[in-house]
Amino acid sequence: MTYLDLSAIGLRYGDNVILDGIDLSVEQGEMHVLLGPSGCGKTTLLRSIAGLVQPDRGAIHLAGRAIEMLHPKDRGIGMVFQHYALFPNMTVRQNLAFGLEQRRLVRKVIDEKIDAVLEIVSLQNKADARPRQLSGGQKQRVALARALVLEPSLLLLDEPLSALDAQIRKRLRDELKRIQRRTGLTSILVTHDQDEALSLGDRISVMNNGRITQTASGPEIFYRPADLFVAKFIGNANILTAAEFSRLIGRDFDQTAIIHPHVFKIGKASEGSNLFEVAATVVETVAAGNVVRYVMQANGIMFNVEAQSAMNEECLAAGTGTTLSINPSNGHFLKEN
Amino acid sequence: MTTTRHPALTTTLWFAAILLLLPVLATFLNSIATGWTGGILPSGLSLDAYQTILLDARFQSALLRSTIVAGLALFLACLLIVPAVIAAHFYWPTLDTWMARLVILPYAVPTIILMVGYLRVFSAPPLQLGGQPIVLVLTYVPLCFPMFYINVKNSLQALDTTELFEAGRLLGISDARLLRRVILPSIFPGIALAIVLNFAGLMSEFVYARMLVGGQFETLQMYMFAQRDLSGRLSSVIVTVYFLITLLITFAAFRLVWRTETKS
Numbered sequence: 018m019t020y021l022d023l024s025a026i027g028l029r030y031g032d033n034v035i036l037d038g039i040d041l042s043v044e045q046g047e048m049h050v051l052l053g054p055s056g057c058g059k060t061t062l063l064r065s066i067a068g069l070v071q072p073d074r075g076a077i078h079l080a081g082r083a084i085e086m087l088h089p090k091d092r093g094i095g096m097v098f099q100h101y102a103l104f105p106n107m108t109v110r111q112n113l114a115f116g117l118e119q120r121r122l123v124r125k126v127i128d129e130k131i132d133a134v135l136e137i138v139s140l141q142n143k144a145d146a147r148p149r150q151l152s153g154g155q156k157q158r159v160a161l162a163r164a165l166v167l168e169p170s171l172l173l174l175d176e177p178l179s180a181l182d183a184q185i186r187k188r189l190r191d192e193l194k195r196i197q198r199r200t201g202l203t204s205i206l207v208t209h210d211q212d213e214a215l216s217l218g219d220r221i222s223v224m225n226n227g228r229i230t231q232t233a234s235g236p237e238i239f240y241r242p243a244d245l246f247v248a249k250f251i252g253n254a255n256i257l258t259a260a261e262f263s264r265l266i267g268r269d270f271d272q273t274a275i276i277h278p279h280v281f282k283i284g285k286a287s288e289g290s291n292l293f294e295v296a297a298t299v300v301e302t303v304a305a306g307n308v309v310r311y312v313m314q315a316n317g318i319m320f321n322v323e324a325q326s327a328m329n330e331e332c333l334a335a336g337t338g339t340t341l342s343i344n345p346s347n348g349h350f351l352k353e354n
Numbered sequence: 355m356t357t358t359r360h361p362a363l364t365t366t367l368w369f370a371a372i373l374l375l376l377p378v379l380a381t382f383l384n385s386i387a388t389g390w391t392g393g394i395l396p397s398g399l400s401l402d403a404y405q406t407i408l409l410d411a412r413f414q415s416a417l418l419r420s421t422i423v424a425g426l427a428l429f430l431a432c433l434l435i436v437p438a439v440i441a442a443h444f445y446w447p448t449l450d451t452w453m454a455r456l457v458i459l460p461y462a463v464p465t466i467i468l469m470v471g472y473l474r475v476f477s478a479p480p481l482q483l484g485g486q487p488i489v490l491v492l493t494y495v496p497l498c499f500p501m502f503y504i505n506v507k508n509s510l511q512a513l514d515t516t517e518l519f520e521a522g523r524l525l526g527i528s529d530a531r532l533l534r535r536v537i538l539p540s541i542f543p544g545i546a547l548a549i550v551l552n553f554a555g556l557m558s559e560f561v562y563a564r565m566l567v568g569g570q571f572e573t574l575q576m577y578m579f580a581q582r583d584l585s586g587r588l589s590s591v592i593v594t595v596y597f598l599i600t601l602l603i604t605f606a607a608f609r610l611v612w613r614t615e616t617k618s
C-alpha cells in the first residue's frame with residue numbers, strides 16, 4: 018500500500034521551474050532513493066515534503082492523511098540535513114532532548130528514549146560530547162539519532178554521506194541500511210552518487226530538471242534505463258547510436274544500444290548460437306584488481322570492455338587483436354527519436 | 355585535533371612573543387626602578403611609585419570615569435548593535451550590505467571630521483548635551499560598531515543558520531526559542547571578544563574625550579597626559595596599571611566564554 022504519495026508537486030522561484038509536476042509513491046518500510054545531478058531539485062523536493070518550503074501546487078499524503086497544509090512539526094517527519102545542522106552549543110544528549118522537551122515528556126521518559134536511540138546508532142559513549150568533538154561520521158549519526166528519537170512516520174535524508182570521506186562513507190552506508198531495516202522506517206534518501214543509490218535503495222527515482230524520469234528497482238534502472246539521461250547518469254555503459262551499433266555488428270539496426278562493458282565476452286561464440294561476433298583491437302588496458310578494463314576498437318567504433326581477471330592469466334596487451342561476442346539479449350535498446 | 359611540532363615555527367613564535375612583550379616588560383621595569391641611568395638594568399627596585407599613583411585620588415577618579423564611560427558605552431552597544439546585526443543578518447539582507455559598508459566609516463573618515471560632526475550633533479536639539487559626559491558615551495557607541503559587527507557577523511556566518519532554524523522547526527522548536535537557546539549562546543564568544551577589544555580601545559581613547567568633554571571630566575588618558583611632565587616612572591606605572599586592567603578584563607571574558615561553553 019502506498020504510504021507516502023506525492024502528486025503533481027510543482028514549485029517555481031521567479032521564472033525558474035524547480036519542481037515540474039513530481040509524482041511519487043513510497044511504500045511503507047521502503048528505503049527510497051532520489052538520485053539526480055546537483056541542482057536538479059532534490060533538496061527542494063525534500064524540503065517541500067517536510068513543509069520547509071510551500072510548493073505552488075500538488076498534494077502530499079502521508080499514511081492516508083493530507084499533510085501539505087500542516088506545520089512542519091505536525092507532519093511526523095524527521096530530517097537529516099546535508100550539513101548535519103547539530104546545535105553546536107549543546108551536547109549530544111541535549112541535541113536529542115531539545116525536540117522531546119517541546120513535547121512535555123517526563124525527564125525519565127526523555128532519557129530512556131535518548132538512551133535507546135543512542136544505542137541504535139552506537140553512540141552511547143558520546144552522549145556528553147559536543148558536536149565539535151565528534152568526527153564527521155559521528156556527527157552524521159547524531160543527526161540521524163535526533164531525527165529518530167521523535168519516532169517520525171517518515172525519515173528524509175539529504176545527501177547524508179556526501180560530506181564524509183570515502184572509507185567512512187562506505188561503512189556508514191552499510192550502517193544506515195542496517196538501521197533503516199531495524200527500525201523499519203519509511204525513508205527517502207537523496208544522493209547524487211549512483212553507487213550509493215544502487216546499494217541503498219529498495220527503489221530509485223532518477224531526477225532531472227525538476228522531473229522524475231524513472232522510478233524502479235536498482236537492477237532495473239541499471240540494466241533497463243528508461244531514457245538516455247538515466248543511461249548516462251547510471252553506470253558506465255557504452256551508449257551506441259543506431260548508426261554506430263549497425264557499423265559495429267555489421268548489420269542494420271534502428272535503436273540506440275546500451276551495452277554494459279561486461280556484456281562483451283572475449284572469445285568466439287560457441288557454434289550455432291545467435292551471438293554477434295566482432296573482430297576488435299585492444300587500444301588500452303587497465304588491470305584494476307579483479308577486473309580488467311579495456312578500451313577496444315572495432316569497425317572504427319571505440320567502446321569499453323570489462324573482463325574478470327585471473328591469477329594465472331595474462332590480460333590482453335594494447336595492440337592485440339581479439340574476437341568479441343555479444344549476446345543482444347544482454348543489451349538494452351532505446352527507440353531513437 | 356592533532357598538534358604537529360615544527361621546531362622552526364615554535365622558535366619563531368616564541369621570538370615574536372618575546373619581542374612583543376619587551377616594551378611591556380621594559381615599561382614595567384621602569385615603573386619599579388628607583389634609578390635607571392647608564393646601565394642596561396635599573397639600579398634598584400621599589401613599588402613606591404605604585405603607591406603614589408594608586409593612592410592618588412585624582413588617578414582613582416580618572417580610572418573610575420573611564421571605566422564607567424566605557425562600560426556604559428559597551429552596554430548600550432550590546433543592547434543596540436548586537437540585535438541590529440542579528441536582525442539584519444536574518445531578515446534584511448539589504449540593510450546588512452549597508453552595515454558592512456559602514457564598518458570602515460570610523461577608520462576611513464578622518465577623526466577631525468567625525469569630531470566636527472559630533473560637535474554639531476550635540477550642540478543642537480534634540481541632543482543638545484554639549485560637554486556633558488553622556489556625550490562621550492553616545493560617541494563611543496558607534497565607534498564600537500565595527501568590532502561588534504565583524505565579530506557577530508563572523509560568528510553567525512560560521513553557523514549554518516538556515517539549516518539550524520529548519521532543523522528546529524521540524525523538531526517543534528520556535529524560531530525565538532532556537533535563537534535564545536542555540537544561536538545566541540553560539541555567537542557569545544564573538545560578542546565577548548568584541549567587548550574586550552572595544553574596552554581596551556575605549557580605555558585608551560584620548561582625542562574624543564579631550565575635544566568633546568574637555569577638562570572637567572578627566573579620563574584615564576587625560577590623566578596620563580597631565581602627568582607626562584612629572585616623571586617617566588609615574589607614566590610607566592599608569593601604563594602598567596592600565597595594561598593589567600585590560601588583561602584582567604580579557605581573562606574575565608575568556609573565563610565567561612569558557613564557562614558558558616562547558617555549562618550550557
Ligand SMILES: Nc1ncnc2c1ncn2[C@@H]1O[C@H](COP(=O)(O)OP(=O)(O)O)[C@@H](O)[C@H]1O
Nearest residue numbers: 030033035053054055056057058059060061062
Ligand atoms: N530559495 C531559493 N531561491 C531561488 N532558487 C532556489 C532556491 N533554492 C533552490 N533554488 C534553485 O533550485 C534549484 C534546485 O536546487 P536544489 O533543490 O538545492 O538542488 P539539489 O539538491 O538537487 O542539488 C537550483 O537551481 C537552485 O539554484
Ligand SMILES: [Mg+2]
Nearest residue numbers: 059060061176
Ligand atoms: Mg541538495
